[in-house]
Amino acid sequence: MSQDATRCWRLDTPGQTLVLAARPIAFARGAEDGALGMPEAIYWGPALPEGEDLADLAAAAVIDVTGGMLDAPPPLSICPEAGRSFPGQPGLVVAEADGAPLLPAFRLSAAEDGDGTLTFTCTDPALGLSYVARFAAVPATGVIETAAAIEADRPLRLHWLAAPVLPGPQLADEMIDFAGRWCGEFQPVRSPWSAGIRARDNPTGRTDHSHFPGLFLPGRGATNTGGEAHALHYGWSGGHRMLAEELPDGRRQIQFGHAAGSEREAAPRFETATLCLAFSTQGLNGCAVAFQRHLRDRVVPWPDPARPRPVHYNCWEAVYFRHDLAELKDIASRAADLGAERFVLDDGWFGRRDDDTTSLGDWDIDRRKFPDGFGPLVEHIHGLGMTFGLWFEPEMVNEASELFRHHPDWRLGPVSQIPGRQQYVLDLSRAEVREHLFQKIDAVLGSCDVDYVKWDHNRVLPAPDAAQARGFYALLDLLRAAHPGVEFESCASGGGRIDFGVLSRSHRVWLSDSNDALERLRIQRDAALFLPMAVTGSHVGPRTCHTSGRVLDIRFRAWVAAQRHMGFEMDPRELTADEAAVLREVTGWWKANRDWTVRADILRLDSADPAIIAEQQMAEDGSRFVVFAGRAATSVQISPRPLRLTRLDPAARYRVELINRGDAPGPSRGSPTLKSRPLSLSGAALMGRGVTLPWAFPETMWVLEGVRL
Ligand code: DGJ
Numbered sequence: 170m171s172q173d174a175t176r177c178w179r180l181d182t183p184g185q186t187l188v189l190a191a192r193p194i195a196f197a198r199g200a201e202d203g204a205l206g207m208p209e210a211i212y213w214g215p216a217l218p219e220g221e222d223l224a225d226l227a228a229a230a231v232i233d234v235t236g237g238m239l240d241a242p243p244p245l246s247i248c249p250e251a252g253r254s255f256p257g258q259p260g261l262v263v264a265e266a267d268g269a270p271l272l273p274a275f276r277l278s279a280a281e282d283g284d285g286t287l288t289f290t291c292t293d294p295a296l297g298l299s300y301v302a303r304f305a306a307v308p309a310t311g312v313i314e315t316a317a318a319i320e321a322d323r324p325l326r327l328h329w330l331a332a333p334v335l336p337g338p339q340l341a342d343e344m345i346d347f348a349g350r351w352c353g354e355f356q357p358v359r360s361p362w363s364a365g366i367r368a369r370d371n372p373t374g375r376t377d378h379s380h381f382p383g384l385f386l387p388g389r390g391a392t393n394t395g396g397e398a399h400a401l402h403y404g405w406s407g408g409h410r411m412l413a414e415e416l417p418d419g420r421r422q423i424q425f426g427h428a429a430g431s432e433r434e435a436a437p438r439f440e441t442a443t444l445c446l447a448f449s450t451q452g453l454n455g456c457a458v459a460f461q462r463h464l465r466d467r468v469v470p471w472p473d474p475a476r477p478r479p480v481h482y483n484c485w486e487a488v489y490f491r492h493d494l495a496e497l498k499d500i501a502s503r504a505a506d507l508g509a510e511r512f513v514l515d516d517g518w519f520g521r522r523d524d525d526t527t528s529l530g531d532w533d534i535d536r537r538k539f540p541d542g543f544g545p546l547v548e549h550i551h552g553l554g555m556t557f558g559l560w561f562e563p564e565m566v567n568e569a570s571e572l573f574r575h576h577p578d579w580r581l582g583p584v585s586q587i588p589g590r591q592q593y594v595l596d597l598s599r600a601e602v603r604e605h606l607f608q609k610i611d612a613v614l615g616s617c618d619v620d621y622v623k624w625d626h627n628r629v630l631p632a633p634d635a636a637q638a639r640g641f642y643a644l645l646d647l648l649r650a651a652h653p654g655v656e657f658e659s660c661a662s663g664g665g666r667i668d669f670g671v672l673s674r675s676h677r678v679w680l681s682d683s684n685d686a687l688e689r690l691r692i693q694r695d696a697a698l699f700l701p702m703a704v705t706g707s708h709v710g711p712r713t714c715h716t717s718g719r720v721l722d723i724r725f726r727a728w729v730a731a732q733r734h735m736g737f738e739m740d741p742r743e744l745t746a747d748e749a750a751v752l753r754e755v756t757g758w759w760k761a762n763r764d765w766t767v768r769a770d771i772l773r774l775d776s777a778d779p780a781i782i783a784e785q786q787m788a789e790d791g792s793r794f795v796v797f798a799g800r801a802a803t804s805v806q807i808s809p810r811p812l813r814l815t816r817l818d819p820a821a822r823y824r825v826e827l828i829n830r831g832d833a834p835g836p837s838r839g840s841p842t843l844k845s846r847p848l849s850l851s852g853a854a855l856m857g858r859g860v861t862l863p864w865a866f867p868e869t870m871w872v873l874e875g876v877r878l
Contacts, residue, residue: 176205176280177223178287180306180313181216184455185448187304187313188212189287190227191277195241204276206253207246207291208302210335213399215450232418245420247289247302247333248317250274257416258366260424261300261319262328266435271325273298297322302333310467311459312447318440325439327432329410332444337362337413337421338399341388344413347381347695352683352716354378354664355695357385364415371408371428374594374630374637375661376668382409383699384423385453393453393773394815400449400456402699404468404669405442407431407638431635442670453698454815458770461701465768468673469704472654477763479556480756481736482509483623483708486684486715488740490517490524492538498549503741505553507749508756511621512550513558514543520570526591529565530572532609543617551618558621559613563606564641565592565627576602582631589628597640607647614652622648623679626661638670645674658706664692667700677706677734684710684738685717686729687868690782690799693732697771697784707733709752712743721868723748724832725799727755728870732784732797735759758828765793770816774798777810780867787816796860796873803867813859814875817852822878824849825860829872837864849878 177190191205211230232242243253248260252272264270275291278299285306292299304315315333319325337344341362346369348356360367371380382405388397401423403409408428415421425444432439445463449455482504484497492514501512519535520528534542547557566573566580568591573580581596595602614622624645630637645657657675659666663682672678678700681692689707696705707730713720723744730736735756744752759766769786774796776783783798798812817823826847833844841863842848848860855875862871 173224174203174205175224175227177227178208178280178282179217179221179223180285180287180304182306182308182311182313182459184216184450185311185313186212186214186217187306187446188217188223188226189247189289189304190223190230191280192227192244194276206244207248207250207275207277207300208280208289209244209246210333213335213446214338214397214448232420238418242418245334245336245416245422248275248291248300248331249334249422256418257414257422258412258424259329260331260334263319263330264326264328266324266326268326271296271298273300275300304333307463307467310463312445312463312467314443314445316441316443318438320438322437324435324437326435327439329426329429330439330441331424331426332403332441335401335423335446337415337423338386338388338397339419339421341386343387345385345387346411347383349378349381349664351378351662351665352681352685352688354667354681354692355381355698357695362413362415362421364417367413369409369411371410372633374408374428374633375626376406376666376671377408377629377661378663378665380408382411382425382668384411384413385456385698386423387453391452392775394775395452396450398449398453398456400447400453400460400698401425402445402460402669403442404445404673405638406641406666406668406671407635408633427635428633431633433634433636445669451816454770454772457698457773460699461697461771464669464672464699465701465703468669469676470649470674471676472656478703478734478767479510480508480760481511481513481558481706481708481734482555483513483515483736483738485515486711486738486740488517490522492517492535494539494546497546500741501546501550501553501555504737505555507737507741507752508760509555509737511556511558513560513621513623514546515560515623516562516625518559527567527569529562529567529592530570530595532561532606532613534613547617556620557618558623559619560623560625561610562625562627563610563644564595564597566595567592581634581637586631592628594628594630594637596637597644598634598636599640603640603644603647606644610648611651614648614655619652619655621656621658623658623660624675626666642670642674649674664696667696672704677704679706680733683714683716684708685714685719686710686721686726687719687801688717689729690801693729694773694782694784697773702733702769702771702786703767705733706736708736708738711739712748723751724755724829725868725870727752728797728829728872729799731755731759762795765789766795769794772815774812774815776812778804778806780804781809781812783812785814785816791818792877794875796871796875798862798871798873800865800867800869809862809864811859811861813857814855817856818877819851819853819856821852822849823852823855823875824878825855825873825875827862827871828874829870830863832869833863834866834869839864843873
């Protein structure tokens with residue numbers, strides 16, 4: 170059959186086009202009756218003109234056949250098929266329930282083209298299998314969502330199902346995926362493209378600090394602010410697997426799906442999580458902004474989107490497990506005086522939880538600590554004008570707990586497993602376990618006026634387990650339905666469960682257990698490749714950081730927290746009058762600006778000096794911005810290098826002002842103008858030359874506000 174029979178479809182967001190084509194099957198099963206094969210993503214890149222001839226585009230993408238190849242190149246389809254001798258990793262590895270492997274060969278049986286959506290159904294009638302892929306373009310955010318499912322007329326064993334597979338760019342030399350650790354989340358890892366596979370397979374059963382499920386593919390020469398970039402994020406909380414493969418013929422493919430071994434039972438249907446795609450010609454920032462907007466405006470189910478993000482106070486690093494009513498009231502009063510608007514009672518309020526060896530699972534208020542329940546504390550907190558938030562770790566159990574004594578069989582995994590933080594995971598795939606947890610947590614939430622839950626998860630799973638992740642989602646969904654006004658924060662020893670899957674049912678993430686502003690500055694910058702300010706919790710920690718021992722000035726601690734969803738997490742009784750005044754002032758600035766910063770794009774700046782970690786938060790309408798330039802280290806050279814801004818209107822003029830110029834230290838003896846007055850410069854000048862900031866000590870932050878004139 171001729172190429173003319175090829176069918177093509179396109180999806181567009183501003184600046185991005187994805188074209189899919191289904192070609193007549195060559196040689197294999199289906200060729201005889203002229204069937205079309207699985208669609209292939211033949212183009213993913215800059216926006217194409219409206220009238221682009223897609224059939225010719227598909228024809229232009231056909232690669233030649235030469236020595237050492239099969240007689241037709243096996244298609245790099247949205248689910249590359251082993252049954253068609255695909256020379257790389259297949260998109261589906263499936264077997265009969267008894268383990269006998271299947272080699273499906275799909276044909277396209279239906280394609281629905283809706284308003285910005287595409288649904289493809291492919292079948293293998295001989296094997297009684299169907300595969301469905303869905304795509305949806307969201308022009309308002311710049312993201313294309315996609316997911317896949319397979320279905321059979323009998324239970325099958327699934328070893329691997331990739332979300333629809335995308336081609337990797339060939340004019341690109343490297344990729345960026347993400348590693349990390351406790352107190353060191355979102356560490357970008359740059360690897361060169363080369364023959365074979367770069368694989369990430371997360372064995373922890375949760376998203377985890379060490380395996381954030383995202384990938385950036387910078388084109389050759391791309392920076393934060395310029396050049397081409399593709400990016401992907403897999404929104405799943407059970408641990409992902411990623412493959413970035415260069416085939417012997419030079420083609421490149423990207424696959425994302427659940428971690429190996431996730432599906433432990435045979436079943437007639439399996440589905441992937443949603444894979445989000447972004448493309449930009451404006452550097453990594455273009456993709457980052459698409460993800461930030463998409464997460465904030467499309468993914469997170471805000472109970473009340475108009476409600477300003479409240480300043481948090483969290484008592485963890487002030488009192489840990491020592492919950493004393495009088496002390497907590499005193500701390501709450503001081504926190505309110507500093508500007509806090511939500512008081513969060515962290516771990517330690519339930520069972521007999523005096524340390525981390527006991528009581529997880531016993532979700533009853535500890536009457537030794539709160540003889541009259543939460544009433545007196547909540548009344549005090551409300552009296553101060555704050556709302557009340559509460560910590561839970563629902564999926565966990567200590568052996569030293571009533572729950573474990575009654576239900577030892579509810580533990581997930583083998584008895585011989587190694588505990589984590591003296592705790593075990595409850596089997597949330599079991600309906601009775603979810604029901605029990607729902608009843609207990611629902612009762613606590615119903616007994617007092619709570620508007621926020623910090624949902625923790627402080628250990629990895631015994632093994633990857635998609636049923637557990639689905640059970641977690643089901644429990645959280647039940648609680649959200651019963652308490653629609655409550656906001657949930659996803660925490661897992663800090664940033665161990667951050668992904669768009671959990672964020673489609675929660676409202677904030679605890680980015681890291683590190684309240685060390687120096688470490689946070691870096692973590693926040695790299696997390697902004699995916700996360701907007703609205704969901705990214707950031708707290709002012711103690712003067713001497715509890716996780717690093719570093720002593721940092723209150724100005725630096727406060728400004729770093731003010732870059733995201735601000736809060737405090739130190740004992741306010743340690744603050745000197747000067748420190749309290751600084752904190753009040755920065756919190757006041759944050760509140761005065763949050764109406765626009767919460768919707769601002771976070772743009773990572775390309776700093777000429779590696780000691781400076783800088784970002785520009787750009788208002789949605791372009792009328793204003795704020796630049797945070799953090800000095801993470803002492804520079805190699807004497808004078809600060811100019812810092813170039815981005816995404817301004819070259820022809821417009823901007824008034825730029827260093828709002829904390831009073832913080833210039835003694836050794837800054839010269840007179841850069843920003844130390845004494847604002848400057849008025851064109852966007853072209855601010856982007857082309859940049860601003861010269863005054864000299865500063867390491868571990869300090871300059872804050873530069875800009876207003877379009
Ligand atoms: C780990 C969290 O990340 C901390 O913020 C705190 O909530 C503790 N768990 C409590 O056990």
